Every structure is written in C-alpha cells, then in structure tokens.
Amino acid sequence: MEKHASESYYIVDEGLLVVSAGGRNGGPPEGEISRRRVEADIAADGPPFRFSRMGPRGIGRQLGDPNRKRLGNAMAAGGGGTGQIPAGFTYLGQFIDHDLTFDKTEVMLGANISPAALLQGRSPELDLDSLYGAGPLDPESAKFYEADGIHLKKGKTKAIDPFPALEGHDHPRGAGTTQAQKRKAIIPDKRNDENLAVAQTHLAFVRFHNRVVDTLPASVPASQRFDTARELVTKHYQWMIRTDYLPRICAAGVVNNVFNQGRKAFEVGATPTDVPTMPVEFSVAAFRLGHSMIREAYNWNKAFDNGSGFLSYLFEFSATGGNLGGETRLLSNWVADFRRLYNFGEANKPNLVVPAAKFNKAMRIDTRLVDPLKNLPPGTFGGPTVPFNDPRANLAFRNLTRAKMVKLATGQQMANFLKSKGVNLTKLTKTQIRDGNNGAKLDRLTAAQRAALLKDTPLWFYILREAELNGGKLKGVGARIVAETIHRAMEGSEHSIVRDTAFKPSFGPNNNTFRMVDLLLFAFEGKKSLLAPLG
Numbered sequence: 024m025e026k027h028a029s030e031s032y033y034i035v036d037e038g039l040l041v042v043s044a045g046g047r048n049g050g051p052p053e054g055e056i057s058r059r060r061v062e063a064d065i066a067a068d069g070p071p072f073r074f075s076r077m078g079p080r081g082i083g084r085q086l087g088d089p090n091r092k093r094l095g096n097a098m099a100a101g102g103g104g105t106g107q108i109p110a111g112f113t114y115l116g117q118f119i120d121h122d123l124t125f126d127k128t129e130v131m132l133g134a135n136i137s138p139a140a141l142l143q144g145r146s147p148e149l150d151l152d153s154l155y156g157a158g159p160l161d162p163e164s165a166k167f168y169e170a171d172g173i174h175l176k177k178g179k180t181k182a183i184d185p186f187p188a189l190e191g192h193d194h195p196r197g198a199g200t201t202q203a204q205k206r207k208a209i210i211p212d213k214r215n216d217e218n219l220a221v222a223q224t225h226l227a228f229v230r231f232h233n234r235v236v237d238t239l240p241a242s243v244p245a246s247q248r249f250d251t252a253r254e255l256v257t258k259h260y261q262w263m264i265r266t267d268y269l270p271r272i273c274a275a276g277v278v279n280n281v282f283n284q285g286r287k288a289f290e291v292g293a294t295p296t297d298v299p300t301m302p303v304e305f306s307v308a309a310f311r312l313g314h315s316m317i318r319e320a321y322n323w324n325k326a327f328d329n330g331s332g333f334l335s336y337l338f339e340f341s342a343t344g345g346n347l348g349g350e351t352r353l354l355s356n357w358v359a360d361f362r363r364l365y366n367f368g369e370a371n372k373p374n375l376v377v378p379a380a381k382f383n384k385a386m387r388i389d390t391r392l393v394d395p396l397k398n399l400p401p402g403t404f405g406g407p408t409v410p411f412n413d414p415r416a417n418l419a420f421r422n423l424t425r426a427k428m429v430k431l432a433t434g435q436q437m438a439n440f441l442k443s444k445g446v447n448l449t450k451l452t453k454t455q456i457r458d459g460n461n462g463a464k465l466d467r468l469t470a471a472q473r474a475a476l477l478k479d480t481p482l483w484f485y486i487l488r489e490a491e492l493n494g495g496k497l498k499g500v501g502a503r504i505v506a507e508t509i510h511r512a513m514e515g516s517e518h519s520i521v522r523d524t525a526f527k528p529s530f531g532p533n534n535n536t537f538r539m540v541d542l543l544l545f546a547f548e549g550k551k552s553l554l555a556p557l558g
C-alpha cells in the first residue's frame with residue numbers, strides 16, 4: 024500500500040500520534056486498529072516521516088466538531104477574487120510540498136536501506152527526491168530513468184483531432200496489464216499525478232533535468248554526469264524558491280530576515296548537515312496556504328479556453344485524482360500552455376506573453392477556498408466515495424480536523440511563542456480575526472462558536488486571515504513558519520544553497536537571477552512550440 028506521511032504523525036520527542044481518518048490513502052478509521060498497524064510498521068521498519076513541533080501543544084484549545092464543520096463550510100463557500108500571483112505558482116507550491124514530504128524509502132528496495140538512509144529519506148529536504156526517487160542506481164528507482172541511467176523518462180500523449188500525439192508532454196505510464204495499471208504514472212511520487220497542473224509541473228522539472236544533462240560540458244565523465252546534473256538542478260531549484268516563489272507568497276522582509284540573519288524559532292543552532300524535521304505547524308497549517316490559491320476554472324490552453332479548464336477536469340485528466348478521462352495516456356488537447364500560467368514578460372519575452380484575458384492568476388491567499396474543494400474527488404484524498412457535501416470531502420474541514428488530531432497550537436499560541444523567540448510581529452486582534460478583509464464570513468457560526476474561534480483560532484485560519492489583511496501575502500506568524508521551515512529544509516539538503524554560499528545560478532539571464540520563468544525557458548528551450556504546443 025502506498026503510505027502517506029500525513030496519515031500517521033510520528034513527532035520527534037512525542038512518538039506516534041495516530042491520525043488516520045480515512046485519509047488520502049484510504050486508511051482505516053481512527054482508532055486502535057490503525058494504531059496497532061502503524062506500531063507494527065514502526066517495529067518492522069523504523070519510525071515513519073519525522074515531524075516535530077515548533078511551538079507549544081494546543082491542548083484544550085481545539086474547536087469542537089460542529090464548529091469545525093461550520094467553519095469548513097464558511098471557508099469553502101467560494102467567492103472572493105484573484106490576487107497578483109500567476110496561477111502556475113499554486114501548483115509549483117504543491118510540487119514543493121510533495122518534495123518536502125516525500126518518503127523516499129517508499130521507492131527504495133527494502134532490504135538495502137541502511138538506518139542512515141532511512142533517516143534521511145524520511146526527513147524533509149528540498150532535494151527533488153519526488154523527481155529522482157532513490158536515484159538511477161537503486162533497483163527500485165531505475166524505472167524512472169532512460170536506459171542511460173542519466174536522463175529521466177518522459178511520456179507521449181495520445182492524439183486527438185486535430186492535435187497529434189506529443190512526445191514528452193505526459194508522464195511516462197504504462198507498466199502492467201489492466202487499464203488502471205497502464206495509466207499509472209511511472210514517477211516516484213504518485214501525488215504528482217493528483218491533478219493535471221501538478222503533473223505538468225513535474226514534467227517541466229523532468230525536462231529541466233534532462234536539458235541540464237545535455238548542456239554539461241563533454242569533459243564531465245559519464246560516471247559523473249547524473250550527479251553533476253542533479254546538484255546543478257537542485258541548487259537552481261532552491262535559488263528559484265528562495266528568490267522567486269517565497270517572496271511571492273510571503274512578506275519579502277521576513278524571507279530576507281530569515282535567510283540573511285538566520286532562524287529564530289525552528290531548530291535554531293542545528294548542525295546544518297543534520298537531517299531536519301518537519302514542523303506540524305508548517306505541514307498541517309502554514310503551507311496549506313496553497314489550498315486558497317486554487318482556482319475553480321482556468322483558461323487552460325487553446326482547446327480549453329475562456330474558463331473551460333475546470334478544476335474538476337484537472338482532477339479527471341490525471342491518474343491519481345481521476346482516471347485520465349478513461350484513457351491510458353493524456354490526450355494531447357490537455358497539454359499545458361505555460362504562457363497562461365507564468366508571465367514570461369518578467370523574462371522580457373514578449374513573444375511568449377498571452378493577452379491579459381487569457382492569463383490565469385491564482386486566487387488571492389485568504390480564508391476562502393473555491394467551492395469545488397468542498398467536494399473533493401475521492402482519489403485526491405484517498406478516501407471512500409462520500410455523499411455530496413459530506414465534511415470528509417471538504418478540504419477546509421479536513422485541514423481543520425487534522426490540526427485537532429495533532430493538537431496543533433492555535434494562531435494566538437504561535438504568535439506568543441514566536442514573539443518570545445524575538446520575532447517582531449503584531450498579533451491579530453479579535454476584530455481582525457472576526458472581520459478579515461473580504462474573506463470567509465463567520466455569520467453562520469453561533470455566537471458561542473464564534474467566541475471560541477476568536478479566542479482559540481485554528482492556526483491555518485489565523486495565517487490565512489493574516490494574509491488576507493496583508494494584500495494576499497503571508498505575514499507575521501504564517502510568513503515566519505514558512506520561511507524558517509524552508510530555510511532549514513534547504514540547509515539540511517544534501518545539496519544546499521544555504522550551506523554553499525558561493526553558489527550562483529548559471530541558467531538564468533545573469534548570475535544572480537533564476538526564476539521559475541527562467542527554469543521553464545531553459546527546460547523548454549525557450550520554444551513556444553514546447554511551452555504551448557497547441558498554439
């Protein structure tokens with residue numbers, strides 16, 4: 024069975040907190056059966072993914088079930104508007120999350136895993152192991168690579184009139200005999216086939232790696248070409264996260280402060296090369312910010328234009344969230360038009376800029392989620408098919424409930440905690456938490472429920488309110504948790520721009536600039552025919 028880190032939380036210094044609730048991989052209901060099963064796994068196989076706690080525990084501060092249901096409904100009621108961030112960054116964020124939380128030991132050959140590899144594989148790092156698996160030399164991961172053991176495999180789409188089959192625009196698929204097996208993507212982390220946008224993002228990174236390999240000097244010997252390319256790819260990826268992704272979602276001042284002055288709250292003074300842990304405050308609350316950026320519909324490409332690229336289709340035309348529309352390969356008319364997801368004007372490429380009406384901006388980061396996230400398809404959370412409007416399929420309710428399960432600190436607790444560590448931030452007032460700024464409306468909560476929420480605000484909601492009061496960028500508590508966690512994950516990665524301070528990017532316009540648009544330009548050879556093959 025594919026396990027998912029977030030189904031059972033092993034928290035360093037606390038041990039196992041079983042929180043399986045029919046989650047993403049359809050785990051059994053919460054309770055003793057699942058606890059026994061996870062404990063048996065741990066006995067056989069060592070502790071699972073290593074979570075930690077940055078702040079205090081939120082004991083006695085969790086909202087009751089009816090309150091979380093109402094709040095979940097209020098948050099996923101839709102409405103609201105777009106922000107300033109190009110929509111591609113939503114799914115880049117999801118890709119980054121999967122990289123951070125990927126348990127590499129899932130794709131390693133069991134008997135060969137040393138304790139050190141287990142520890143490293145189950146720790147958050149920004150090293151693209153969701154792309155590379157355990158590397159071409161690992162027998163279980165070799166299938167992700169071409170026969171040369173250096174290039175990553177890509178797949179071919181299926182022709183649909185008038186579009187031909189397109190080489191290299193789908194995940195590689197097709198092992199096995201049943202339809203379901205044939206459509207399964209041959210990639211380390213199946214979550215990167217959970218929706219079409221994250222799948223196409225993954226493919227862009229496959230291409231990026233392959234292009235880096237192809238442009239290595241001939242003097243790099245065959246035996247070192249993979250490792251050399253991987254190091255370059257990983258460091259460029261981290262540079263892009265540090266200088267492009269993070270300042271778009273977080274107040275730039277906080278990001279700069281953390282990267283220039285160091286961390287104040289999380290694993291302060293850790294030996295840089297020690298393997299990091301993943302704070303539950305990041306995983307269960309702060310980095311779920313991306314859920315609020317998801318749009319209900321996209322001007323996806325020439326074939327699914329003018330808002331007809333519905334989110335439900337992005338699920339359907341993937342093989343984890345859907346069934347590829349019943350096919351075993353992606354149909355060519357679904358290939359992404361990256362010009363509509365990222366603004367190539369930033370890289371001074373006017374020929375790759377689409378008219379504003381065709382461009383997709385992410386929804387503003389705020390306390391609102393688009394309505395389809397109230398009824399997630401079962402494949403996205405691995406759960407059973409549930410009746411319409413069942414809270415188990417409501418992503419907001421799931422996030423709030425997950426927080427309760429791990430006894431997550433509230434927004435107020437985290438604000439106090441961070442201030443006690445010398446972080447300069449202003450706590451939200453009760454009025455700000457209640458009223459926000461054109462975000463989720465709390466009028467369906469009873470007076471008592473509202474009072475409980477204003478006193479002990481779930482961290483995820485608090486962070487999103489902070490962002491919505493800050494023009495759609497994380498601030499205060501949220502920005503600090505995200506920037507410190509990502510900084511530590513980069514610091515502890517095998518290849519690290521935090522440790523290697525001399526590194527400078529070489530695949531962008533100059534030795535200081537490497538943004539997501541530069542990564543895409545390099546990966547797709549700057550060609551419109553590859554960035555937007557449907558035209």
Ligand code: HEM
Pocket residue numbers: 028029046047113114115116117120121124218305306307310311312313314316317399403404418421422425
């Ligand atoms: C259509 C897109 C997405 C869907 C359907 C989706 C769905 C989910 C679901 C079902 C969970 C588990 C909920 C639970 O039971 O606890 C989850 C977890 C999570 N999501 Fe998303 N998500 C999406 C996009 C994103 C984005 C854009 C980000 C961040 C930028 C993000 C960040 C996270 C994080 C940090 C977790 C917890 C860690 C993990 O399990 O990987 N997600 N998401």
